[in-house]
Amino acid sequence: MYVAVVVVREYDAKTDSRAVEEVENRCEVGPSGKLSLYTHLLGDPVCRVRHSPASLMLVAEMTVGGGGDDKDKREIVGMIRGCIKTVTCGSKVSRNGKNCPTLPLPLPLYTKLAYILGLRVSPSHRRMGIGLKLVQKMEEWFVDNGAEYSYMATEKDNLPSLELFTGKCGYSQFRTPAILVQPVYAHRVRVSKKATIIKLSPADAEALYRRRFATTEFFPRDIDAILNNKLCLGTFLAVPVGSWSGPDGFLGGSWAVISVWNCMEVFRLEVRGASRVRRALAAGTRAVDRALPWLRLPSVPEVFRPFGFHFLFGLGGDGPDAAGYVRALCGRAHNLARERGCGVVVTEVAKREPLRLGIPHWKRLSCAEDLWCIKRLGEDYSEGCVGDWTKSPPGMSIFVDPRDF
Structure with a gap:
């Protein structure tokens, strides 16, 4: 009888690099279709979060054990990346809606924001709860490091991703920028x-x-x-x-x-x-x-x-x-x-x-509505305290951090 156990642990560059790249190369980015987009890492699986102030990469390792003289078989079947930074979530204004009288310009209100990206689960190991385990473990790290909010980006048609984050992990749809x-x-x-x-x-x-x-x-x-x-x-x-x-x-x-x-x-x-x-x-x-x-x-x-x-x-x-x-x-x-x-x-x-x-672009190559989903991780400790950012209306513009793309 064989028993499979999945353990989520921190990525080890010495032993995990090749296996992570193999999983990445098997996973399409976004929903499957006649044309699918795939990512090719250039020898550094942590590259997409390396340039952030604080970052972490986790892998899901499945161990299959058998009786007798069989040796346990270990295989990386998923991974996730996350980073934490401080960003603007609003601005200081007076109670009557005008700029603070002592300030020549509105001042930004900051919050500690976490971002999830690069969540991958091997196609042969999906619908086993591995993605959920990866997200939950990453969120534990976010909370331990003082993050107040967590967000992620996906395509609006990526139903499995939306089911995971909004259906099981408590995220809500927040912004719909265009790529x-x-x-x-x-x-x-x-x-x-x-x-x-x-x-x-x-x-x-x-x-x-x-x-x-x-x-x-x-x-x-x-x-x-x-x-x-x-x-x-x-x-x-x-x-x-x-x-x-x-x-x-x-x-x-x-x-x-x-x-x-x-x-x-x-x-x-x-x-x-x-x-x-x-x-x-x-x-x-x-x-x-x-x-x-x-x-x-x-x-x-x-x-x-x-x-x-x-x-x-x-x-x-x-x-x-x-x-x-x-x-x-x-x-x-x-x-x-x-x-x-x-x-x-x-x-x-x-x-x-x-x-x-x-901005010149081709509609066929572009995404009219990228979907950002957000989750409040705890009480709002933002400088100036803006309340619950997840309920704030969208503004005219956003600043897209290139490290998150």
């Missing part, structure tokens, strides 16, 4: 000559973000660590031609800003399930684009093999021409991704983000 994906073409895209694009130093970028975005929901308190990270390829500011007078004097008219994160150095993606006809058509568009780049024809990148991508974050701006400047910045980001061999450029924005109109 916008632009292919990287063989040709360079044109960037509007009406905009001057400046690459800001990390210090100037931090000053800008703290000045203009510190009260935006999910804004990370350690924005300086993100901007100074080696994976951050820079922060780019677009302003009218001839208006740039330094980082302290440009905010009077229209402007836009965006930062670029190099995900291709962390992991790769792959689309599986495409027919030979679809692959051939995609290859044909690339061949024409390479042969006739001056025509600037849209082409489908090679996404049917592992490909890398850049993530655009910190999207913001103001003024009547801000959306146009965002488009110029996205053009600059596309050309940078092309130089570095990326397959796509990705960004994520709030459902009601007004600057969304300036």
Whole structure:
């Protein structure tokens, strides 16, 4: 008689790396379909949480024991990653709804937030409660380290994930941002000559973000660590031609800003399930684009093999021409991704983000409604005490931390 026991423990880089990668490569990201998305780690299973202030990776190990001289068989059948950081969950306002009279600007209220990502269970071991055990063990670590809220992201059509988190773990649907994906073409895209694009130093970028975005929901308190990270390829500011007078004097008219994160150095993606006809058509568009780049024809990148991508974050701006400047910045980001061999450029924005109109993307590759679910882990110890954040209405914008994508 064989007895199977599942133990959830901390990931051991010396012994677990290969087994974790094998499970990752067998698990599709999101719901199954004719075309499925898979993740390829680049030799470091902890890469997706390594750059966060506090992080942990757990694995589920199944041990099958038998009688007689049989040796126990151990197999990793699942894993989960989690991280904790401090983010903005609101702003200080007076009781009558106006800004605090002693403050020139609203001040952010912070909370300690945990994030779950990279939950995987081997296809042959699903519906055995392994995912639930992984989530519960990770939440114990969150609570022990002072996290006040936990959240996760999934596709709205991923019913197994929703059943686990909202049906069994007590999470509630919170925000529905959009993931916008632009292919990287063989040709360079044109960037509007009406905009001057400046690459800001990390210090100037931090000053800008703290000045203009510190009260935006999910804004990370350690924005300086993100901007100074080696994976951050820079922060780019677009302003009218001839208006740039330094980082302290440009905010009077229209402007836009965006930062670029190099995900291709962390992991790769792959689309599986495409027919030979679809692959051939995609290859044909690339061949024409390479042969006739001056025509600037849209082409489908090679996404049917592992490909890398850049993530655009910190999207913001103001003024009547801000959306146009965002488009110029996205053009600059596309050309940078092309130089570095990326397959796509990705960004994520709030459902009601007004600057969304300036972001070029393909609807077929994008996700109109990503779903963020949240759970309150205990009493709210947020600075200033905003009550229960899970019941707060959505704002116009969110700040998507590139370390969480």
